[in-house]
Amino acid sequence: MENVADDVLHNILARLPIKPLLRYRCVSKNWNHIISYRCLIKSRPRQMILLPFTWPLVAIDANEPHHMVRLPHSPLDDEAKEWTQVFVVGTLNGIVLLALTNYKSLSCKLILYNPVTCASKIAVVMSLPLRSRPYVFGFGYGATKDDLKIVRFELCDQYRFDVFDLRTSSWSVKPRYIVRNFSFQDDAGMHVNGVLYWVTLRASYFGIFALNVRKMVFSDIKPPDGFGFDKRIEVPVLGSIGGCLCVANKVGSTRFDVWLMKEECSWMKTHSFNFDLERLDCFQAFIIPICISGNGKILIMIRCSSSTQLVIYDTSNDSYNTVNALPYDDDVNMNYKIVGFNYARSIEYT
Structure with missing residues (x-):
């Protein structure tokens, strides 16, 4: 050669x-x-979906659900499984930001990780908040796509807000505060075109809270007309399809609606679909979308009484495929004790 x-x-x-x-x-x-x-x-x-609830980390090929890859030499290797919870904050420029919370040392690590090269770097280590509510994070860029920033909210009497600049490896000198008239339902924001979005709960209804990372300006996004923002259902899931913010919400026990936000915060319902639980050999189930990919494929977790399945629904042709059984052996720990969306939430990685 x-x-x-x-x-x-x-x-x-x-x-x-x-x-x-x-x-x-x-x-x-x-x-x-x-x-x-x-x-x-x-x-x-290549579009992969990174699952944070396996140990070591596992990625699914979004186009070939039967193809899964274990990610060796991940930042989880040196962590104690029984004490650490992991969730994905976000991904930018091929880099994934992981939050590892260790309840034994009462600390939280934010780690930058490249799944392709297996390189990782601890961005910052912090102690856990004194209150039971963990930090809420966001991963976005400011003036340019290389101006990467980590946003952190801490719940006190109000929400304390500060920013970690990865270029200077330092937090903002003076934290800001925002009035606490809502509660975050996501521990990590969804980044779309320079803006971070979180699902929030005000009184009895869900809403969407936005932060323009470059201008550091907050705003509330009006939900779609007729959107089922009702706290009795599972938390709506944010994502991005074709570069636009989208949201999937559950209607009834097995039906989901997908909404796409166009310019000037106008919404359009693009898909509505149901799951045939009999086909999946599951009659009573807890069903939550955990990732929406940019090409309109939605990864859904279905938990039955005796099993957990992952399904990829394709909005382009109204079809879905069951993902192969995830590896479960002495080397891989399936942390399904954490069934809340925040820790099942997965991300698309290119």
């Missing part, structure tokens, strides 16, 4: 699966340079 031109080698390597591709970086300095080259990575995008 020494006489193969770099452009030919580039085209060959771009077609290989990730796992052997990373091993081939050890062949030579030239191979390592080509494989690490940004253009090679951009030429082979």
